[in-house]
Amino acid sequence: MTLAQDAPARTPARKPDPHHASHRASLIVQGKDRTGIVAAVGAVLSSHGANIVSLDQYSDNPQGGAFFQRTVFSLDNLKAALPAIESELKARLAEEFDLRFTLRDMSVPKRVAIFASKSDHCLLDLLWRQRQGQLPIKVSMVISNHPDTAEEVRGFGIPFFHVPSTGPDKSAAEAEHLRLLRGNVDFIVLARYMQILSGDFIAQVGVPIINIHHSFLPAFIGAGPYAKAKERGVKLVGATAHYVTEDLDEGPIIEQDVVRVTHAENAADLQRRGADVERAVLSRAVEWHSQDRVIRDGNHTIVFA
Known part of the structure; x- marks a missing residue:
């Protein structure tokens, strides 16, 4: 297990946030x-x-x-x-x-840890929105199984932890995750974190976890979903943000959205359009959760957006 932390020299100034009403x-x-x-x-x-x-x-x-x-x-x-x-x-x-x-x-922002892998579009969007005062959150840390985004995260003044997670046994990585998270966060966001969390980790971490993933009609699982979508002639590309449960991608849904695509767009175009939707959907889900607008009831949600 290797661990790398980028300790920022300073924290960028944040703009006043109207969500953080002191009273x-x-x-x-x-x-x-x-x-x-x-x-x-x-x-x-x-x-x-x-x-x-x-x-x-x-x-x-x-x-x-x-x-x-x-x-x-x-x-x-x-x-x-x-x-x-x-x-x-x-x-x-x-x-x-x-x-x-x-x-x-509500004057105390919720503390969040962001998990990411190599794809950075959702991660950087959340960090930018936090810095601009658009999200009433405090990003306590970014944890990644790859070191690729360390420099960009450091530019936002956020601690970055590289925790490799390879092979079928994720127990060592999850133990390190729990050590970093315990007592330091109020919820977790998986910003295109390409690892499956174990049921044991979900139970032990003790805070809500929000995930984002692409949504197709019909669905395409596995590698290269946008190439498969292009081959099938998909007309809608979308994204779903949901709470994480032990049942993979079946947790209570917080927010969804779609955009229409055409036959003239190639697989790269579809992926770019999909990334745009993922950013928007995830940021809304994080905002609503951090403002206590989402109430879980079994496997569905009531969202006072």
Whole structure:
């Protein structure tokens, strides 16, 4: 096992990010629908002088179906008030309504580790968007099984770790991944990371993992998918961002998109168009996840985009 870290001399200045409101928090509520949930949330927040900035909710059946709600509220003394708000929400929502909820200070960006291989289009797009203040995240590190992107990542002021992963036994590489990640990240993004994560790693890492991959109608698996798509006369090229589970590429979908292509475009054209869609879809998925807009429910998602 070899490990290379590029320690940046400085971190590039970031532009002000409107998503990082210093006095805003997000509240995610889910569980069985029943009368009074919205009123209870409003009562707790108003009792602490909070102002609701936005509220989105969805119920798949108002007669006892599944209920989901995302509320963003502002409060001048937010950090000091959050423990009391959380305690009162627990009493009202968890104990009275048997609901699950999460409460988060939105001024603290979520920490993310990006996994990449040789393809850099998704990786560099995320790093650029973070530097421009377009994504409310903090990229804690980039981990790659190839050293190819080390210099470019270093230019963004992000630590780069080269962890080779070869052969059928990935246990040594995954052990090193866990050592680097534990306690340092809130979620992981696979930005065209061309390695399969084991179920043991997914269980141990303990944070959500977002993946991006191409989407074709029909699907083409294995090497050279764009060449196969050209041979078949594909008319749509797309991408899917989803959460990672033990079932390969079958986790809950966060975002998808497609572009129309024609017979005049060759395999390289299709790959370029596909890369454009992958960048857009992955960046939206990362943004929505980092803003607590995605609620997982079994193998599907509710996305308040």
